[in-house]
Amino acid sequence: MHSNFLKYFDEVARQGSIRKAATVLNVSSTSVNRKILSVEKQLGVAVFDRTPEGVELTGIGSILLEHCRKTLHDYERTRVLIDDLRDLRTGHLKVETIDSVAFGILPQALHQFSQTFPDISISVTTALPDDVMKSVAEGNTDIGISFLLDLHPDVRVISEKSAPFGIIVRSDHPVAERNSVTIDDIASYRLVRTLDARGRNSIIDQVVSTITSPLSTHVFTNALIIAKQMILDNQGIGLYTKIGFIDEIEAGRLKFIPLVQEGLNDMRIGLLVSATHGIDPAKRHLCDVIGRALRMMRLDS
Numbered sequence: 001m002h003s004n005f006l007k008y009f010d011e012v013a014r015q016g017s018i019r020k021a022a023t024v025l026n027v028s029s030t031s032v033n034r035k036i037l038s039v040e041k042q043l044g045v046a047v048f049d050r051t052p053e054g055v056e057l058t059g060i061g062s063i064l065l066e067h068c069r070k071t072l073h074d075y076e077r078t079r080v081l082i083d084d085l086r087d088l089r090t091g092h093l094k095v096e097t098i099d100s101v102a103f104g105i106l107p108q109a110l111h112q113f114s115q116t117f118p119d120i121s122i123s124v125t126t127a128l129p130d131d132v133m134k135s136v137a138e139g140n141t142d143i144g145i146s147f148l149l150d151l152h153p154d155v156r157v158i159s160e161k162s163a164p165f166g167i168i169v170r171s172d173h174p175v176a177e178r179n180s181v182t183i184d185d186i187a188s189y190r191l192v193r194t195l196d197a198r199g200r201n202s203i204i205d206q207v208v209s210t211i212t213s214p215l216s217t218h219v220f221t222n223a224l225i226i227a228k229q230m231i232l233d234n235q236g237i238g239l240y241t242k243i244g245f246i247d248e249i250e251a252g253r254l255k256f257i258p259l260v261q262e263g264l265n266d267m268r269i270g271l272l273v274s275a276t277h278g279i280d281p282a283k284r285h286l287c288d289v290i291g292r293a294l295r296m297m298r299l300d301s
Helices: 004-015 016-027 028-041 060-087 099-102 106-116 129-137 201-208 225-232 243-250 283-298
Strands: 048-051 054-057 091-096 120-126 143-147 155-162 166-170 190-194 216-223 235-242 256-259 269-272
Touching: 004 028, 004 054, 004 060, 016 028, 016 166, 054 060, 091 099, 091 106, 091 129, 091 201, 091 283, 099 106, 099 120, 099 243, 099 283, 106 120, 106 283, 129 143, 129 155, 143 256, 143 283, 166 225, 190 225, 216 225, 225 235, 225 243, 235 243, 243 256, 269 283
Parallel strands: 091 120, 091 143, 190 216, 190 235
Antiparallel strands: 048 054, 143 269, 155 269, 166 235, 166 256
16 A cells, blocks of 8 residues: 555545546546555545545545655655765764773774764764763764763753663672672772762762762772773772673673662763754764664663
């Protein structure tokens, strides 16, 4: 039924006449009438009432017309999108992300994107969460990936995922067998933390400032690879989300222990774009690929 009939049926309904519709469509009246009669036979009901002046929609016909026009509209939108994808062969996209994502899902997501858009180049930079948000809001990057803190009014969240903080330790560490820990539990251990944790406005510092036990931070770093190696060398335990350590955790070298602390165990990470700029097909496809990879990750246990 979803072939020439849709165009024939729509035009007959517009013209109120099979003959007039056939003239507009540049086909014979017999072809149009035969197609409509064939569908009426399939449905077992009439879609038009025949009158001396022409034709009128039946109740069933009105319902069918709504479906018909929606289908034609959706097809046209899809055709335009396919044309856009076919024509968009070159270009450049900028992605700015917190470094844990750069170590986690991003490489495979970019590879998958390149299968569809092989001639579009991509630049990837890492930054602190607030800087990622600012870069997206000011239009300096196409896509941002960061924690959803203090969302800027010019930034829109395309996709998001729960990413609670926890403790990253070696598998043979004394707390490795714990199912969960609190801030008090880890107060005596030397911590490795992200560099922005030194800022007074940091979410970590805001939370731990209300805790009586001070944290003994050994190293602040904005380089995840340094933090990872220090944890592996047993020089400290990490205070991070799971996302940048998944390979080592799955290999059994490190373990993620959920942190029971309001404000840190309800964190979310999101895919960010400008709320004031449009999304072209290539950018939308990259958002879809990264968003799908983000949603598939298990970050809460």
